[in-house]
Amino acid sequence: MTPRTPSFPSKTPHMGTTIFTVMSALATETGAVNLGQGFPDFDCDPRLLDAVNAAMREGLNQYPPMTGVAPLRDATAAKIEALYGRRYDPVREITVTAGATQAILTAILAIVHPGDEVIVLEPCYDSYVPNIELAGGVVVRVPLTPGTFRPDFDKIAAAITSKTRALLINSPHNPSGMVWTREEMLRLQDILDPTDVLLISDEVYEHMVYAPLQHWSAAQFEGLAARAFIVSSFGKTYHVTGWKIGTVAAPAPLSAEFRKVHQFNVFTVNTPMQHGLARYMADPKPYLELPAFYQRKRDLFRTGLAQTKFSLLPGEGTYFQCVDISGLAVPEKDLPEAEFCQWLTREVGVAAIPLSAFYGGGFDQKVIRFCFAKKDETLQLALQRLARL
Numbered sequence: 001m002t003p004r005t006p007s008f009p010s011k012t013p014h015m016g017t018t019i020f021t022v023m024s025a026l027a028t029e030t031g032a033v034n035l036g037q038g039f040p041d042f043d044c045d046p047r048l049l050d051a052v053n054a055a056m057r058e059g060l061n062q063y064p065p066m067t068g069v070a071p072l073r074d075a076t077a078a079k080i081e082a083l084y085g086r087r088y089d090p091v092r093e094i095t096v097t098a099g100a101t102q103a104i105l106t107a108i109l110a111i112v113h114p115g116d117e118v119i120v121l122e123p124c125y126d127s128y129v130p131n132i133e134l135a136g137g138v139v140v141r142v143p144l145t146p147g148t149f150r151p152d153f154d155k156i157a158a159a160i161t162s163k164t165r166a167l168l169i170n171s172p173h174n175p176s177g178m179v180w181t182r183e184e185m186l187r188l189q190d191i192l193d194p195t196d197v198l199l200i201s202d203e204v205y206e207h208m209v210y211a212p213l214q215h216w217s218a219a220q221f222e223g224l225a226a227r228a229f230i231v232s233s234f235g236k237t238y239h240v241t242g243w244k245i246g247t248v249a250a251p252a253p254l255s256a257e258f259r260k261v262h263q264f265n266v267f268t269v270n271t272p273m274q275h276g277l278a279r280y281m282a283d284p285k286p287y288l289e290l291p292a293f294y295q296r297k298r299d300l301f302r303t304g305l306a307q308t309k310f311s312l313l314p315g316e317g318t319y320f321q322c323v324d325i326s327g328l329a330v331p332e333k334d335l336p337e338a339e340f341c342q343w344l345t346r347e348v349g350v351a352a353i354p355l356s357a358f359y360g361g362g363f364d365q366k367v368i369r370f371c372f373a374k375k376d377e378t379l380q381l382a383l384q385r386l387a388r389l
């Protein structure tokens with residue numbers, strides 16, 4: 001016998017390691033300040049840890065229901081109703097997921113048949129396109145307007161065909177920090193109205209929108225909510241990105257299809273975290289105060305960057321700040337964004353993410369993304385280093 005690992009055709013021949021993993025590894029290797037991958041370098045509220053610990057000690061450690069524990073689905077439905085004025089039935093219309101990533105994949109697997117077209121607005125979060133491809137769907141890329149990253153509705157309308165199954169939107173937007181206005185949501189509603197296109201609305205940064213703007217959820221628009229999977233993430237809202245817990249709110253017929261895939265994908269999400277989160281959510285203050293918490297960090301970071309040769313792009317929401325590098329005084333400013341970010345990490349000691357990583361064609365516009373979900377001292381150290389350029 002000759003033991004041999006059989007070769008087989010890759011289902012994802014073009015898929016590499018995500019840029020976030022690559023840049024975080026480089027930041028660790030070089031000791032750079034990691035403003036690349038989006039996660040806080042500070043801990044969550046100890047009361048949340050206590051709530052999860054208490055649930056574990058109370059013996060809430062066995063399989064929960066497939067759709068998520070009732071207190072968390074109830075708390076999520078109550079929160080959506082309070083904030084966005086739409087009542088989702090926690091029994092039939094809210095599902096707890098292993099983070100937004102699994103929620104989006106599951107929604108796509110549940111609705112996309114081979115050959116179906118799915119529209120993404122580029123730049124977009126890096127899991128969308130591989131998810132569509134895994135489902136056998138055809139990715140249709142529509143660019144957001146370069147510079148402002150606002151949706152181009154003529155282009156969106158032109159991209160819709162009889163084969164379009166779904167459209168993915170993301171507001172507040174990673175990587176640009178752009179936040180859709182009420183008028184833009186209404187415009188989308190009008191465009192989708194005569195179609196059977198489903199909507200996946202990735203709203204993981206819903207609590208990071210800065211005054212005077214506000215978050216507009218698809219839940220607030222009758223015509224959008226009726227066709228939407230609305231995706232949220234506790235990881236972003238409560239500074240626990242490693243917990244990987246989120247929710248999907250969708251009308252009952254959509255949730256029913258979603259759950260068929262969910263039950264044979266992860267089946268359930270860990271029990272004590274769900275109970276801990278449900279108890280912690282009884283107090284709305286942590287998420288109501290989140291915009292002010294991050295707005296202060298955004299302002300600190302933007303004020304510091306304004307003293308450098310980076311040009312600031314708008315920072316309406318999320319914990320990301322994009323900057324244009326073309327005015328820098330160093331020759332490396334002419335490198336492609338990805339190479340510039342490698343250089344910035346190795347030689348300047350600050351990791352960032354190139355915007356080209358969020359485009360299929362690698363569109364290079366001399367813009368990079370920093371994450372400001374960091375302690376003030378981390379941001380100050382990064383700013384000191386960036387001031388050299």
Ligand SMILES: Cc1ncc(COP(=O)(O)O)c(C=O)c1O
Binds near residue numbers: 038170246
């Ligand atoms: C736009 C967007 N969607 C989804 C996710 C994934 O969220 P989760 O960690 O809950 O899977 C992220 C994480 O960075 C994101 O930025």
